Amino acid sequence: MTRHPVAPSIAAAAVLVLATTGLVGYARATGPATPATGATPEQPPAQKTEAVRPSYTPPSDSDIPSGPFGDMIRLGEAIFHDTQHNAKGFVGNDLQCSNCHIDRGRQPNSAPLGAAYLLYPAYRTKNAHVNTFQERLQGCFRYSMNGKAPPLNDKVLVALESYAYFLAKGGPTGVVVKGQGYPKLKAPDQPADYDRGAKAYAQHCSLCHGADGAGQKSADGQTVFPPLWGARSFNWGAGMASINNAAGFIKANMPLGLGGSLTDQEAWDIATYMDSQERPQDPRFVDSVAETRKRFHDEPTSKYGLVVNGVLLGEKSPPSGTISAAD
């Protein structure tokens, strides 16, 4: 493989970036480190605000070198853009990496891949140890893609890591750059509301994602609009199942091409509505829904294990890690 883009050693970076961010980050100002439902734990307390964070621009496609390294970068991009076809043995739903990481992982405020790479290795409360970037990618497959983690150094992970490394080129290591993760929205004026979210969803989202949240396919059976809940979406352990992550993503990026057009309140309401629906089980499930909530979801940003509209969320979840036999 390749060398880290900036000189300081990986180990040093890991120590410095004790409290961390990830592909999907959100700030938690106070409180002890509890297991997070989201893809990411907390950021350093002295984290700079967005306005004063350094910015950098990922290199352009034409900067991809020729030769085996360039080939691996291009393979990573192909996997990222069309995960369904290019990493299908590890995918258990109808999503693509690029559904939640807009513009093939380049778009600021859409958890851009390069900005995430700059922060790894990193300690994550989600699994309570220092994670390599490949381990972080494994989490994406296990939770967001509702599949199974490719083994470390599997070609899929090496290719994605190469692509991320390429996108990170020129950025400062161990530093949260502008547009990293999803934006952290201020708490809404009114408490986020399921019913208001349902109305806003019908108005702004269902044209593409369907009234039932199942997404839409084209005539050739290929998913065009990703499912937001149900058996073919991300599972309960995914970062997007945390309402704060979803609200930040929605505000910055949805409707596609009209990012920023919804109010913060609408984003919170829609996120609450979306994350109050059944989806594949948390693969970390232990004993019972109540115990699983206690261990992994015990915070206001997760509806797992709570009763919404008479449904105990998590009780009738479709199975996690469903890799289709046809794949």
Added chain:
Amino acid sequence: MLLLGMSALPVLAADGKNTTTNAMPPGAASCSPCHGKQGEGQPTTAVPRLAGLNAQYLERQLAGFKDGTRKNRIMMMIASDLSDGEKKALATYYANMATTKAETAPADAAVIAAGAKLAATGDWSKDLPGCAQCHGAAGLGVGADFPRLAGQWAVYIEKALRSWKSGDRKTDPMGVMANIAGKLTDDQIKSVAAYYESLPVAAPAHASETKP
């Protein structure tokens, strides 16, 4: 071979419906002079190919010409005389049609390639999604709201995009196309149009049924 040969003959489906013949509704006589007897449209005059487009989508376009949300002098005149039933019958007729593609001089390969890239990945420096993100990776369209683009005439696609941009066309749900078209440069319009014209047209609906 036998199956292939049979596919050209009328096939009766289990429900008795004829899956290969597509009875021409009376109103179609006023469509075919421009759109062609096979719904193939015209490659040079911005008359779109109708064959194989989604029926509900086609019906809505006729409704749009009637209520003025889609402006076109000739089509507004024709649509104003159509009843709802006639609109539906015509839409269904053309949706079920499949025709081969007439040979036209292909556009410059570099223009098509630029269009293919834009269609696949968009131009996010302008918050512009790729066409494929709504119309599908192969341009086959999704349901009634996101029409098939593959095989459509480039001149028509260019005109459609300019109409979204100018506001002559307002039939798009949530104003999605006004937003998209407003961000496209003339060169980008030309390249995506050339790309989609270069793709195959809709296959006959019964082709898959006769596969061995």
